[in-house]
Amino acid sequence: MIPVVGYEGRKVAVLGLGRSGISAARSLVAGGAEALCWDDSVEARDRAAAEGFTIHDLTRAGAFDSVACLVVSPGIPHLYPEPNRVIAAAWEAGVPVDNDIGLFFRSLGQGDWMDHDTPPRVIAVTGSNGKSTTAALIHHIFSEVGVPSQLAGNIGRGVLDIEPPHDGEVIVLELSSYQTDLARSLTPDVAVFTNLSPDHLDRHGGMGGYFAAKRRLFAEGGPDRCVIGVDEPEGRYLANQLVEGLEDSRLIRISAGQKLVHGWSVFARKGFLSEWRKGRQSVSIDLRAMDGLPGAHNHQNACAAYSAARALNLGPRQIETALASFKGLPHRSQLVGEKDGVRFVNDSKATNVDAAAKALQAFPRIRWIAGGLGKDGGISDLAPHLGAVAKAYLIGFSARDFALQLGDTPYEICETMEVAVAKAAAEAEAGDTVLLAPAAASFDQYPNFEKRGEDFTAQVEALL
Known part of the structure; x- marks a missing residue:
């Protein structure tokens, strides 16, 4: 742990009690500060209280009296699309706003x-x-x-x-x-x-x-x-x-x-x-x-x-x-396995069009598993990069929207990862790569891209 310096004997408010927020609170206390913690989630507040932190409602009037700094978790917007109300209150009170990176x-x-x-x-x-x-x-x-x-x-x-x-x-x-x-x-x-x-x-x-x-x-x-x-x-x-x-x-x-x-x-x-x-x-x-x-x-x-x-x-x-000797990271062009000359690659982290485009340029002949919660603009910008795609297998909320943007590329609406992997594997030939590169967020079917990649990996391992 890196103890936070500069706030010895002072009160520092912490907004957001996920990984970075709790970590910041611990480091503040280790450096001699008093951490005043708040999260909109009752469960998060209860976990912090069980660890011994002071729960301090940052939404009430006067919440920033005698507070030296507000430390904000990265997922909380401070300017766009609009400032979080607690951050706006800190500005109004003249309290500096920082995050764990600044403290580090x-x-x-x-x-x-x-x-x-x-x-x-x-x-x-x-x-x-x-x-x-x-x-x-x-x-x-x-x-x-x-x-x-x-x-x-x-x-x-x-x-x-x-x-x-x-x-x-x-x-x-x-x-x-x-x-x-x-x-x-x-x-x-x-x-x-x-x-x-x-x-x-x-x-x-x-x-x-x-x-x-x-x-x-x-x-x-x-x-x-x-x-x-x-x-x-x-x-x-x-x-x-x-x-x-x-x-x-x-x-x-x-x-x-x-x-x-x-x-x-x-x-x-x-x-x-x-x-x-x-x-x-x-x-x-x-x-x-x-x-x-x-x-x-x-x-x-x-x-x-x-x-x-x-x-x-x-x-x-x-x-x-x-x-x-580098083996790569999970969910980022990760080779999951190979069978009968067919490679299975997990690039679940390709959550936007640019990342998916790079993945589609990495292999000569692709069985492409794509879809999820599409972002603004869909996948129309991927048109120049579809030449290596033998067929697309579309899943998730945006599957049908993606299908309309594929031009002449063959596709099949599969809905789920299980169906997509099974179809792609059954139709793949030696030299093909079955590639998960969704070009979309995961939140329609999975809590995060890691869980989506783990599902792909599990389906592939079951086939292999």
């Missing part, structure tokens, strides 16, 4: 931090797609080469739940736009921006607000070194703002398709990762046989992770060996 960066460098011979360093990863795999891959690389590492944030443990870092340790954080948008302190040593595509637009008031939330990690965090994906205009804009010129070594540009030969750059083309510095190629790594990193989107993740490791002075061949 505020507290991490205190205490015995400077007593380390090699101070621990923080790598923070954000972006629309690939940030979980990139963060996990960075953690894997450092662990494989013998450098102590912890993984936290939007993946793994809450940031305040990690152990106080050891000498020379690397802390890898995956940070969502919900987390970067509100944190009052953002000071990573290395910051990574993977890419940007439309997502969470209602929460951020549109694409500009969504990008602005990501940008805060770089513009306000002041990292020593930045790794920026430049395949979208926003990435190129961000890269341009952060440095004085092409040769500024504080920036590593990455791409999943462009050849980048200026400054310090890392890109992947035709399955090979290349590193260029000062106009010359210095490294080439063959990614094609790495089963844990299939497809161009995972090659971009490899470029981002490779660059972050290089930013902290790991050697190219050390990184290459670690990349080859």
Whole structure:
């Protein structure tokens, strides 16, 4: 646990008592603060009370009297589509609003931090797609080469739940736009921006607000070194703002398709990762046989992770060996099994069109399981990426809407995962990939994308 500093003997309100909220309350108490906890859910309040926390109704008048700060869980909107009433009341009372990420960066460098011979360093990863795999891959690389590492944030443990870092340790954080948008302190040593595509637009008031939330990690965090994906205009804009010129070594540009030969750059083309510095190629790594990193989107993740490791002075061949041993993450291009030349791949995390497009480009012939709770615009933007789809098997609430947007691609309305997997497996031929890449949220049939992926995995394992 990381004790929160700066609030000793003071009252700090905590709104939202899920994983991050309870973690923040524990760390506040460990740092000498009094945590005043509130959640709209009676069950959540009861769990907090059973743990000994003070339950304090933040919706009543005068609730913020003598309160030094309000700590908000990431799922609670603070601006769009409209501010939560408790957050609005905190603003009115002049109480600063923060989240667990802000508390983490505020507290991490205190205490015995400077007593380390090699101070621990923080790598923070954000972006629309690939940030979980990139963060996990960075953690894997450092662990494989013998450098102590912890993984936290939007993946793994809450940031305040990690152990106080050891000498020379690397802390890898995956940070969502919900987390970067509100944190009052953002000071990573290395910051990574993977890419940007439309997502969470209602929460951020549109694409500009969504990008602005990501940008805060770089513009306000002041990292020593930045790794920026430049395949979208926003990435190129961000890269341009952060440095004085092409040769500024504080920036590593990455791409999943462009050849980048200026400054310090890392890109992947035709399955090979290349590193260029000062106009010359210095490294080439063959990614094609790495089963844990299939497809161009995972090659971009490899470029981002490779660059972050290089930013902290790991050697190219050390990184290459670690990349080859990475097995991938559950629900993200996860190879579940293979039978009679047919591969079964679980990419349940492909909850939006951009992520699904990347999955559809990763395999030569696909039996595509898609559907769920569709997002604005449906899947019409996937039309250019359906060439490898032999047939679509549609499930969930948006199955019929998706069917209307498939053009000439064969499809079948299956409704449930069980039916879709059985149909796809029965019709698949050697060389096919049965791919779950829903292009939709899971909440019509499952509590989250993990449960959806677990159902797919269970159905496949039963067949195998």
